[in-house]
Amino acid sequence: MSDKNELAENRTDWAEDRTILANERTFAGWMRTGMACVAVAIGLRAVFGEFQPTWVAKAVASVFILAALYVYWAAQASAAKTQKRLSDHHANAQPNSRMKILAAILALASAGVGAILWML
Secondary structure (H helix, E strand, O other), X not given: OHHHHHXXXXXXXXXXXXXXXXXXXXXXXXXXXXXXXXXXXXXXXHHHOOOOOHHHHHHHHHHHHHHHHHHHHHHHHHHHHHHHHOOOOOOOOOOHHXXXXXXXXXXXXXXXHHHHHHXX
């Protein structure tokens, strides 16, 4: 009887490890989505060039920058919430602080891109 319990516990541990790794892949996917929003904002400048009035193109680009900032924040919050509920057994989960730092760096860089786009 104990063998069945041990097997069940092992399967649960492995499933939890897979969930931790899936959480990290999801976080990375959201970071890419945020960076894609920034790329669209930069692309607007390249495509529309000297669009008149310039504030329209800048405002639309700013919407994409704000979307990127929200994506970074939401991804970090969701990943941290999921990771908090799980305990790793064999998978070495990324620390929440590392995810926060990455999200903050990308948010700061994206805000900088937005500022530069307004100065152009």
